[in-house]
Amino acid sequence: MIANQKSILELQQHTGVNVNRCYQCGKCSAGCQLADEMDFPPSMVMHMLQTRDEELFQQLLNSKTIWLCVSCQNCIERCPMSIDIPQIMDYLREKSAGEHKINHQSRDIVAFHRAFLDSIKYTGRLYEIGLIAGYKTRTFHLTQDVKLAPKMYAKGKLPLVPEMIKGTRNIKGIFSRTKH
Amino acid sequence: MSEFEPKIVAFVCNWCTYAGADLTGTSRIKYASNVKIVRFPCTGRIDFMLLLKAFAEGADGIIVSGCHPNDCHYTSGNFHARRRWVIFRGLLNFMGIDVNRIQFSWVSAAEGAKWADVVNSTVTAVRELGPYTKYQKAADYLAQQDQSIIDGQEAMIIK
Amino acid sequence: MSKIGVFICHCGENISATVDCEKVAAEAGKMEGVEFATDYKYMCSDPGQTLIKNAIKEKGLTGVVVGACSPRMHEPTFRKACAEAGLNPYLCEMSNLREHCSWVHEKNEQTTEKAIDLVKMLVEKVKKNKPLNAIKVPITKKALVIGGGIAGIQAALDIANAGQQVIMVEKEPSIGGHMSQLSETFPTLDCSQCILTPRMVEVAQHPNITLYTYAELEHLDGFIGNFKATIRLKAKSVDYKLCTGCGLCTTKCPSKKIPSEFNEGLGMRTAIYTPFPQAVPNKPVIDRANCTYYQKGKCKVCEKVCPTGAIQYDLPDQFITEDIGAVVIATGFNVLKTDFFPEYGYGKYADVLTGLQFERLASASGPTLGEIRRPSDGQIPKKIVFIACSGSRDPAKGIPYCSKICCMYTAKHAMLYQHKVHDGESYVFYMDIRAGGKNYEEFVRRAIEDDGVNYIRGRVARIYEKGGKYIVKGADTLLGSKPVEIEADMVVLATAGVSNPGAEELAQKMHVSYDAYKFFAEAHPKLKPVETNTAGIFLCGACQAPKDIPETVGMASGAAAKVIGLFSNSELTREPLIAVVNRSAPPVFSTCVGCCMCQTACPYNAIEREEIKGRDGSVIKTVAKVNPGLCQGCGTCVAFCRSKAIDMQGFSNEQMFAEVMALLNE
């Protein structure tokens, strides 16, 4: 075991969460809708952080869990210690992406997020065709949902032309100023 | 020059706040060491002339703390203290003493952590206000005046 | 000229770890008027006390300052030591170097400086101290026991059996408390009623015990040895002198649909009722809020059927006043029954119960005669889930503490269930098993090993109802927090033990302290567990914190012993820390102008007017006078006095000014 205070200290500083407050009751994992799919259910994430083991920390950055968390907030609302697990997940995701440690089975999820943000970056709003196109080129899931799009279009749910806002420069500025 | 360390006197009742401060100790909660506690049986006992005296002698801040309303060991001493404080504040203001230098609070015997908070927040607040010498100077001046009057009278008597 | 001795205690390392005790003693030695100063490892120990005594004798000290722990801890110890050495005990003061200094600050120079300041303050104060003599007051040898649960019963019987008088006040129509509701008790599984009811009868028949049921404490005045209690006897609407307890009225009462408090709402009772068959006294009261006659003006069935004419609708609440010497608080606890667990559906789902409700289901005297059946449809549950820590250890819900008894009673519940439903499956969701107690761990192991109760380590996230089943969603933290789903027929929540509603109000009536959760506070967590901060008022049982029966009974006997000890004296000495009016004789006279503002401020009516008469009998002036028997020493009058004619012994103006000035004058 390689103990590393630094990773945990940084995490605690950024999120304001004291990981030692978790007493491992497991209520978060019990209520988590996606715990079944996760490699580490939320209460285990907390315990892995409590060990201060750098190896386990790296495993978390590389885990499916952090990308499967949908931020539904069930865990924090039911947590007897009110521990902000969603914050921790946000932190781990950002760090995982920043250090290029994204779990390869979760690449689709990240690709979707990135395509989503790209769409906003250029038009200011979400352009759904752009989003899907972006997602498909990132993931090569070229045939996914091919039947859905025409249906959506037919029901007036898929505008063909992106709605450009006037403040796109402002939006691009926001993107560049918040880039780490 | 190190940071200004204010001198703060805490006037507390024996039953709630003194016991609460004891609990702070038993719980090993750390707080600033600027505050020194003077124990009274009850906040009702606290003669507010003592507060003036403390300022005259160079206190930078004062804490008065006792039992929560309805919890007074002597039924109503804290209510008397509260009423006195309301009136006394006006007098302090009139005399040009900054009322922000006095912190009035309720801390029960069970609130060890709260006592530490009260102390720390008062120390921070008083530190920001800076040293307090105005009233001390005035008191010294008045004492001199008194002395000269007494001297004068004595001189007259001797004459 | 003062000759003060200063004694600095290291308290092992408790003080010396952060405060330089030698330096404090050395600095104290340089203070004006200090004759002798030293430090020692344990000042409260025998050699430490001897050190003080010898110094008093050898150096002829006129005052002593002990720099050690809180005076709330050891002031009596050191004052006694001084008295033994011939120094008036009130010439000894304590400087709190532990709780107020070494324990709350880091080790550095400022901390030692502060310790020196604290000592200096008390040195200046003690110079102004005057020798005082303890006040002697008589003791009324009668105890008031508030609460008739097992704690109150035990305390009352112990005191009464020692030959002292006891008054017991119980707010319900019968004594017995929560213990009478229990089915079996851990860890022996003996029947709760079987061991309790004989004691209830003993209370009722004891010649030294006066029992007031359906009564509450209204007022408490006075002080140790000399309290005056006003008790409200709530109108029972039944004349107990005439009532024979035949029970005809309760069988004929037409209002039969009132949820029974005794059965925790799982059974019904009538408007005129005795809470349960073994009630003591076994005579009914009318619950006016639910009685047709009181609400609608018509009915009077009970009056018609009563063979002795005992029903009296117009009886008002009565008040009686009793002189008593000591009080034992034994008001017990309660369990959370509110909409506290929206995620568990308590209150919404009929078969999600509290532990206390399950006790009633399992009890032979309960609504199902001891058969475990679902309140919703009367079916026997084949799968039952128990959830430990329901509310306890849950800061988010405002209860961070452990309720202590739940682990044990949950094991007992699961065991009872397995004994009654042989083909049933029981699950316990737990966080930790806290079974510290004689034979407790063995008991829990028996539930798991012999009775096959399934223990799952994890907390339940939520419960929802589906097709008459309760879907319990938990996680098994010992299997990597794997989600677990159980389709249960019944769920029992081991709900947190909380203070009784009204505990705060009662505490305020008696001026005793209580904690953040409205449990009564003991005077010292270790050394004074049955005393309160108010002399003469003791406490026992779950009103102090949730606790089990053996502990409650032990504590009750402890409180009783304290009362008996107090009553073994005919007189009581009281601290002379009281107010006095300056009594200067003519021609100077007292500065008291007789405005008697102090009289209005005094909460104890301890101040009276006194006329000072000349030789010819004419009134020269009127002054205030303090009755030393009544004064409690709050000192409010002192701060009130406009002419500074009233002062307080032990906390005089002179002493307090000296203390403040010592602190600020470098």
Add this chain to the structure above:
Amino acid sequence: MKKLGFYPGCSLKGSSSEYAQSVLAVAKAFDLELTEINDWNCCGATAAHNMNKELALSLSARILALAEKQGMTEVVVPCAACYNRLTVTQHELNKDEALKQRVSDIIEMPISGNLQILNVMQLIDKYVADRLEEKVTTPFGHKVACYYGCLLVRPHNILQFDRLEDPQSMDILMKRSGAEPIAWGFKTECCGAGFSVSRTDVVAKLSGNIVKDAADRGAEAIIVACPMCQSNLDMRRPQINEYLKQKIDIPVLYITQAIGLAVGLSPKEVGLQKHFVPVEFSEQH
């Protein structure tokens, strides 16, 4: 006529255009004028706060700042996700002055942080509820399962909307519109949210459990107030049915559609034809 600000968000301009349509139609029926925030941008949704917290705050803050600049004091945000992001952002900024300043610099606009942000239930509660019953002409006489999802009620300490477990506000409004809300077990369980495209299997499972519980208890419709919930429960029905191995065809309506029908708007006016799972019973209206 009461005037309020309006933030539709991206979904209501695209895949959930019928939500916007019904919100506006209901608002009009009750004399409320909703003015769209000029030049609004996307709130960033889950993607932004999953990837970059500061970006997430800034995107939402820009919207708040624009609304303030355009003189709005109350803004209606029908999309639960946008409602959540905007409310949480305002809360975070108000909690931390330094952060507010930094974000204000990033978006190059001042922000004061005192907007009233209303979701659809709050809008109706505040301005319509007392007139609702008298306006109902064709009661929505069906058993409905009111589905709140995650983002309307959590985090409770910030949103301060309804009860955390077993919320009631939607049920009450539906009852007043003539419907019969059922008690069920999945009111606030997550539908899979943003995984609609990237993890359709997860959505099928989570949404499937929700649809199944509602159907099992005899609900004739599921009522929602979130475009993500709607599209997951509606558009992903083929995948859901495949997961459940069962064909469930109860429709998923926005609360504004249901209320709209109850106050006499036509199915077309509230955009029912845009649903994937056909809203069959609407003919009887």
